[in-house]
Amino acid sequence: MRLAVIVFPGSNCDLDLYEALHTVCGADVEYVSHKATSLAGFDGVMIPGGFSYGDYLRAGAIARFAPVMKEVIRLAKAGAPVFGTCNGFQILTEAGLLPGALKKNDSQRFVCKTVALEVVNNQTRFTHQYTAHERINLPIAHADGSFYADQATLDQLEANGQVVFRYAEENPNGSLNNIAGITNAAGNVLGMMPHPERAVEAILGNTDGLRLFKSLLTPAAAD
Amino acid sequence: MKQAMTPEEIKAQKPYLDWSLSEREYNYIAEELLGRLPNYTETGLYSAMWSEHCSYKKSKPVLRLFPNKNARVLQGPGEGAGVVDIDDGQAVVFKAESHNHPSTVEPYQGAATGVGGILRDIFSMGARPIASLDSLHFGELDNPTMKMKVQDTVKGIGDYGNCMGIPTIAGETTFDPCYSGNLLVNAMSVGLMDQKHLQKGTANGIGNAVMYVGAKTGRDGIHGATFASADFSDENATQRSAVQVGDPFMEKLLMEACLELIEQHADWLVGIQDMGAAGIVSSSAEMASEGQAGMELNLDLVPQREPNMSAYEIMLSESQERMLLCVVKGHEADVQAIFKNYDLEAVVIGRITAGHDYVLHHDGQEVCHIPVSTLTDDVLEEASEEREPARLKAAKQAPAWVPGIKDAGATLRQLLAQSTIADKSVFFEQYDSMVRTSTVVGPGSDAGVLRVRGTRKGLAMTTDGNGRFVYLDPEIGGKMALTEAAANLIATGAEPLAITDCLNYGDPTDPEIFWELHHSVMGMAEACRVFDTPVISGNVSLYNENNGQAIHPTPMVGMVGLIKNLDRVIPMAAQHAGDAVYLLGQTGDDFAGSELQKLLTGDIAGALADFDLQATRDNFHRLLAEMQAGHIASAHDLAEGGLGVGLAEILFKTELGVNLTLTLTKDQFFAETAGRMIVTVPVEHTAAFEAALGTAVTKVGEVTNSHWLQVRLADGQVNENVQALQTIWEEAIPCQLKSKD
Missing domain, CATH: 3.90.650.10 (PurM-like C-terminal domain)
Structure with a gap:
């Protein structure tokens, strides 16, 4: 599986995602510029965290117009795995690949810490190596992570099993239904505020994110 | 454009006194260095370059007491940042800088641009910044103004570093009434590089291009350097125009473009320097002086954000996110192509010339023509009067204070709630401490620890300043600051390598304050020798006073250590x-x-x-x-x-x-x-x-x-x-x- 890590102006977790996939998991992965007009030859897309376009206007709002996004949308529609963490999640909602929006944290502050999560749905191509309702810890680092959607959308997300991660103890940003990560209806696009790529090496004190990438790289028999 | 005043009017009306240039200095420039009266622009350039902030004219005799070499030091003070060998062809690059005066007036922008400035110092050396640290000293949290200043400072540091994607992994925050009217906001940055990419702030080679890259020049920050060289009072509380405004997104692009140029096309580049204090004049004059070259600039070519800026304003602006490059003739377009890929401007604004003259043109006129060394090397050092503070003599004779604690458990509970001791996570959780995925030990410990990716090595780092001890005994307090920093690193299992510092003091024209500076540096220098941690970079921040009340003398020590085996992080x-x-x-x-x-x-x-x-x-x-x-x-x-x-x-x-x-x-x-x-x-x-x-x-x-x-x-x-x-x-x-x- 050949994966593209998209680099926007202001992306800053691109290295982290690349290293987690390449060095830790041994995946075939390449940086791709926001200016690229083709993702031919790639089987999946990884959108990193950071501050694309400085988060000016609204987090992710400008990145959705980058040339490469047409190709990201094409791959997503074709059923290829598309993953976005943090700013990547914000971009995916702005691009309409995921429902809802990410608002400013309730505290009005940036927050960086490790939080407890529940793996709500372990039947996705990103989470099948976790056990059902497993508790894991992952770092968060964001100012705009409060997930919002109207009630009908929320009900639909819950009913379809699209809520993949939920904050299990403290809700650090005011997200509705304690939502930390969701997929699209087809299940091939995952957006999440926590950073699994920051939790893949024992030397950094946490490996709870590793199985997300392993899940992606070793599709379950059902896929 | 006409000069705002004629040279004769300048001599008669002495506007330079408001720019912190003394009459003695003005006369020396006119009579000894130039043999003529300097014009308006020239006078402005001298006042900025001869400020304490740029020239260290008062502190230089004291700074010479510091050791700044050992077998590992590759670059000591005098460049953007110091550089230390960490084996395997790699080097660690670091420096700290104060942004006390801007942060006191406008904490959010002051703190943010403090981070931005120190980051540019690191990547101008060819190193990628890998960590930020801070040392913050506030008044007590007992009034709404100070609470707001504290929160704004923290937000400023966080917003800039978080957007840049550089983890803030350690620091200190203390509270004391002596900092109520004059905050201390010191930022430190640590970078990592392959030694082969080491750059210098130099310019030479007749015909080579002087290129301006990054953000446009506006009127912000004019006279920031002289602003930092005078103390606060209620009368000059409106000096807001001297505060710069930061744009971390622009800086992120600038950093990536500069590092791409340095790492992939070093042969196109002669030298590179941040436009920091005193903007274009200090970067260009220092580069020309370092390269023993002449330089001619056309200010009409400088990208400008506002219309009708004078030569003086263009040269002294401290607009952020700008760098100056000296580029080998013929590669101007190549360099422009790299920056264009990041949507950044790169403009040739001048050339290296024969001789050693510094010449500026503006609006078709020559507005400055002076020997470059007169800006950088001929600054009159100032011998300062010093006297042991009366309080120290009295303290030595007074009987020692005895606490007489009755209930040690109750005392412990009270101490843990003291703001200087209490948990600071409410602040440091606003900093991204994990981005770049190399943080082994983050904030809240004795020192931060990063792994060096692809090796078994780690780097430990800490900032320490304790004004209370230095106030009571500058020399012993100075030794204690160094010892505390070394202890912080040793506690993680690291061997101390070297230090950077920010020397934060009051008005040095007060003999008692100069004595504090001198004697604390004596103590620090002695400890530097004992711990074999030379001073490789740093800065001096004087005039930290409000309405005549000086801060405690607060030298901040930023120390970096090497962990040879990451399995042994303690x-x-x-x-x-x-x-x-x-x-x-x-x-x-x-x-x-x-x-x-x-x-x-x-x-x-x-x-x-x-x-x-x-x-x-x-x-x-x-x-x-x-x-x-x-x-x-x-x-x-x-x-x-x-x-x-x-x-x-x-x-x-x-x-x-x-x-x-x-x-x-x-x-x-x-x-x-x-x-x-x-x-x-x-x-x-x-x-x-x-x-x-x-x-x-x-x-x-x-x-x-x-x-x-x-x-x-x-x-x-x-x-x-x-x-x-x-x-x-x-x-x-x-x-x-x-x-x-």
């Missing part, structure tokens, strides 16, 4: 029940300047006892050898609040306790004697540990499973539930921030 927290607990170093009746004294008397006073630097260093190095041998479970250096607070800190966020028997008194339980650590050692290694450390350590008890801090003292006892202590410690600052007054 945690601060106790690890296992049953481990033996040792106290390293002797404890004395050291209460002067302590948090205990501040808690019980509301102030600090008294004389400090000297301590044996060499013995402290030897103890530290024997401990380090034991760490490297794998014999140590945890280590924590003792500072504010002494042993009592240190013990609580090693138990927080664990499920462990300690059961100790000490010969110390209740008072001594909180003494702040320098050079001490609390170390826990697995039982199987205690024999080796005791043999190695000898009488330097005292076994005081063991780690327990009970989550209680139980200590028998010579004249009493402490029996405290650790969870209850942790709650006090965690809630103190959020509680103070929320309270209405």
